[in-house]
Amino acid sequence: MCAVTEEQALRADARANHDRLLEAAARAFAADGPGASLRGIARDAEVGIATLYRRFPTRELLVEAVYRNESGRLADAAEQLRETLPPLEAVIAWMRQFLEYLSTKSGMAETLRLLFTTDQGLRLQTRAALVEACAGLLEAAADAGQLRHDLDPLDVLMALGGFAFIAEDQAEPDLRERLIRLLVDGLRV
Known part of the structure; x- marks a missing residue:
């Protein structure tokens, strides 16, 4: 068995810090919007503020990294759900995750709008990945006759997206779930 070198351990530790920062930032942007405290994000990720700034020198770079990470996780979740749940349940579970993703994204909306004006490719690439993920789930449920x-x-x-916008302004905890069920009922055979 090969021993882990000091450089490999450092890289693993740096990767863990990176991942914790992205997760903490996603939570903070969803809860507090674009003005989320960077010190609070670092504290939540259990790293120093210098570690956050070393990895993400600007708030915009942090927002972009969170957006890429959350978008990738959502796209990957579709395949995992298809493998573990019956087709219609997988569609519904993914819709729930999509709405959670949108709540994180809404906290970063202002910064993302600026980012998208300079990098349309990122927006289009993300949209294509999410459309493909959704298409696979819908196709599996259609093939199952559901x-x-x-x-x-x-x-x-x-x-x-419209549901997320509506639910954001409402204080009803089960509104998202009711809207998902309404949409799914409209998609049935």
Whole structure:
């Protein structure tokens, strides 16, 4: 068995710090919006503020990294859900995750708007990955006879985006769940 070198251990530790920073920042942006405290993010990630600034010298770079990370996790979740849940349950579980993702994204909206004006490719790349993830889930449920075959995954994502916007302003804890069920009922065969 090969011993772990000091450099490999440092890289693993740095990667763990990076991952904890992204998770803490996602929580903070979802809860506190764009003005989330960077010191609070570092504290939540159990790293020093210098570690945060070394990895993400500006708030904008942190927002972009969180956006990329959360988008990737959501796209990857579709395959995991398809492998572990019946098709329609996987669609519903992913819709819930998508709405959670949108709540994180809304806390970063102002910074993301500026980012997207300079990097349209990032927005389009993310949209394509999420449409593909959604399409796979919808197709599996349609093949199982649970949903219609004529569904456009982008339409479904747009509907969920509208739900997120509506639910953001309401204090009803079960509103998102009711809206998901309403949408799924409209997608059935």
